[in-house]
Amino acid sequence: MCKVIAIANQKGGVGKTTTTSNLGIGLAKMGKRVLLIDADAQGSLTASLGFREPDNLDITFATILANVINDEEMEDGYGILKHEEGIDLLPGNIELSGVEVSLVSVISRELVMRSYIEQVREKYDYILIDCMPSLGMITINAFACADSILIPVQAAYLPVKGLEQLIKTIGKVKRKINPKLEIEGILLTMVDNRTNFARDITALLTEAYGNRVKIFEHSIPASVRAAESSAEGVSIYRHDPKGKVAGAYMSLTEEVLTRA
Template sequence: MAEIITVANRKGGVGKTTTTLNLAYSIKELGKKVLVIDLDPQANLTRCFDVENLENIKTIGHLLMAELEEEENYSVKDYVISYDKIDLIPSSIYLSATETQMRSETGSERILSEIIEPVREHYDYVLIDTSPALNILTINALCASDSVLVTADTQMFAVVGINELLKTVQKIKKRVNSGLKVKGILLTMCDNRTNLYKTLTEQVEEMFQGRIKVFQTKIPKTVKVGEAIYSGQSIKKYAKDSSVDVAYDNLAKEICYE
């Protein structure tokens, strides 16, 4: 039975998509079966799985709409693409239209849960990439998940968005999904040569000590990450055994063997 993990933060540019992509590859390397769901209309994660012609494929937006409109006899597997032995439910700009429709529907925060529940037995992990907003899509992801992995960069505003997200997590845990927990906070874009990195890392660890786990693994700042994303590849394919590849392997071990 899969553990469902949402990767989230209200702040953009903190490594959500990069983490979802590379964590999926590292978990797969441990022999686990992984499903990735791109729940961002920008579809950046989808493009990293070499998906082209987004206008002509079935995506998470179409799948959510099928559930929303209570279509009969649709199959989730018809929306799944397999790439490098990782399963993906892709996204496209159509998800924006779906989001608009969902906002006007009663109980729409549970739609993704109803979609995932029948297929979770076929996987070890389901990873959900979200947009940098606490919208109905992100709320759906949190309602469907067992845990949330919070990414935060080690720039000046490292903790911006974390507290707002944590408040939302608590509300969802209280009202909708009592089993939801915070998997941990992952620090990304870490440059251990700078005093700012050391200061902000200490700040985050002190702020959440004893309350929320801060992963021992820190994702280093390197141009290879941007180059890999630009070329539409995982870091494991673009720069295997690099420092950032090793870091995501270590993160996968922290998550899978905690």
């Protein structure tokens, strides 16, 4: 059984891409077959995995979605790139913005991504989708085909307050399009454990959402190492294997596996 997890937050800069790549590679290290999908027009996931010029790639996720819309046949593995750390990647780039606009006039526009996922699902144990920092049509497509949504939230007051809109949107998609959709959990990122502030934010989250949404036991500490690993095109496990961020992401991976 393949599990599809969308990693989403309409606010940027909360660690969505870093979480997608390190959770995906963590799952691969545990022997799972993993596909990462870069569903963000900025192509950050693609670049952070070492494919430096996403906008120059011939075949990307935008190509796949356009082919689905136009009912064009695609061969097995079409557009998928192999990464040296054991995961498959469907890259994204700026062309996704154009596809998002064109989706407005497509029949069953919320289900275009789902029809692709159904074609590749049996080849993988996990498919992780790195969503845009918005609640536009591509993100709604991701919610419509996902089994669950993992929400990274920066340990700060305003990002936590902004969760309400995202949770409402998830609820609406669950009611109208995808009844099996669940929230995988809220993941606190960029946590500075030396401060009381981080503990206050955790308490605020638990008070506001703890009875409705799982909050992951393990948070991701603030560290320049995570940014460095993205710049080098490798995971935190390879860049700083003994560091606290690698340990935190491996603990997160184990938590996700227990919920499979």
